[in-house]
Amino acid sequence: MTLVLASASPARLATLRSAGLDPTVVVSGVDESQLDGLPPAELALQLAELKSAAVAARDDLPTDALVLGCDSVLELDGAALGKPADPAEAVDRWRAMRGRSGVLLTGHCLTDTASGQVAAATAATTVHFADVSDEEITAYVATGEPLLVAGAFTVDGLGGAFVTGIEGDHHNVVGVSLPLLRELVAELGHSWTALWAGSGRP
Numbered sequence: 199m200t201l202v203l204a205s206a207s208p209a210r211l212a213t214l215r216s217a218g219l220d221p222t223v224v225v226s227g228v229d230e231s232q233l234d235g236l237p238p239a240e241l242a243l244q245l246a247e248l249k250s251a252a253v254a255a256r257d258d259l260p261t262d263a264l265v266l267g268c269d270s271v272l273e274l275d276g277a278a279l280g281k282p283a284d285p286a287e288a289v290d291r292w293r294a295m296r297g298r299s300g301v302l303l304t305g306h307c308l309t310d311t312a313s314g315q316v317a318a319a320t321a322a323t324t325v326h327f328a329d330v331s332d333e334e335i336t337a338y339v340a341t342g343e344p345l346l347v348a349g350a351f352t353v354d355g356l357g358g359a360f361v362t363g364i365e366g367d368h369h370n371v372v373g374v375s376l377p378l379l380r381e382l383v384a385e386l387g388h389s390w391t392a393l394w395a396g397s398g399r400p
Contacts, residue, residue, distance in 0.1 A: 200260045201393055204253035204267040209347075209354060210373040217376050220395035224259070226252040226267065230280070238271050238278035239303050243320045245269035246305030250316070254309040264388065265309040268374050272325070272349030274300040280348050288344040289335055295351075296360075297329035302349060302371045308382040317382040321375035323366030327351070330360050 203211060203221040214221050226249035233244050250267030259265070271278040274295060282288035302325050307318040330338075343357060344350035351357040353364070353371045367375045380390045 199388055199393060200263045202253060202259060202263045202265045204249045204265055205373075207268070207373050209352070210268060213369055213372050213374050213376070218394040221266070224253045224256065224265075226250075228252050230269070236278070238273040238276075238301075239305075239320050239322070241278050242269050242271050242303045242305035243307070243318060244305070246307040246320075247316075247318055250307035250309045250318075254311055259311055261312055263311040264383065264386070264393075265311060266374075266379070267307040267309075268304055270302060270304040270348040270373055272300045272302050272351075274298070278303075279350070282345055282350045285339050285345065288339045288350045291350045292330065292335040292338070292344070293332075295327045295349075296335070297327065299324055299326045300349065301325070304370050304373060304375060306375065306378055306382060308379070308386060310386045310388075313386070315386050317385040319378055319382065321367060321370040321378045323364055323368070323370045323375075325349075325351075325353075325361055325371060326363040326365075328360045328362045334360070 201219055201221040203223050204226045206225045228248045246267040246269045250265050254265040271280050302323045305320045309316050343355055353361050369376045383390050
């Protein structure tokens with residue numbers, strides 16, 4: 199099996215590689231704004247499904263590929279927060295988030311190109327944010343990092359110091375839940391360990 203990651207996220211790619219997988223990256227090109235207005239968990243899942251379907255439909259993929267689409271949003275006060283549009287929005291986000299908790303939701307969709315079967319689910323992880331100062335927020339936003347990620351924060355980068363705790367799967371906050379992905383692989387009838395790079399297994 200060939201694992202295809204339908205995402206340009208370097209954090210997702212790094213997470214999968216650290217788990218022993220060696221995915222091929224094929225960016226979906228899906229317009230994420232087309233599903234605006236959905237509840238956060240549904241939004242994350244439907245975007246993941248769209249990304250996986252868009253890449254799985256390509257005719258240049260291996261016939262035995264597993265195509266993984268993912269999308270993350272942070273749910274805060276019932277709203278779905280993706281990537282901030284600009285630095286001003288990132289600052290406003292952090293002023294709303296500091297000292298509070300949000301739920302990082304990542305939709306996962308796995309399409310088996312050989313069988314046409316699809317397995318999909320959403321992982322949820324609660325994230326507790328530090329009560330950061332205005333000066334820290336300004337400095338963090340100035341690095342540009344918050345503009346590149348859902349929820350305007352990372353746990354595996356500069357934003358890690360501003361996250362005081364996590365309830366749930368840490369990998370999900372980075373962008374892909376490895377335990378959930380393993381379950382989806384099994385749901386489609388495949389072995390997780392067979393996906394390990396260099397496993398030599400069929």
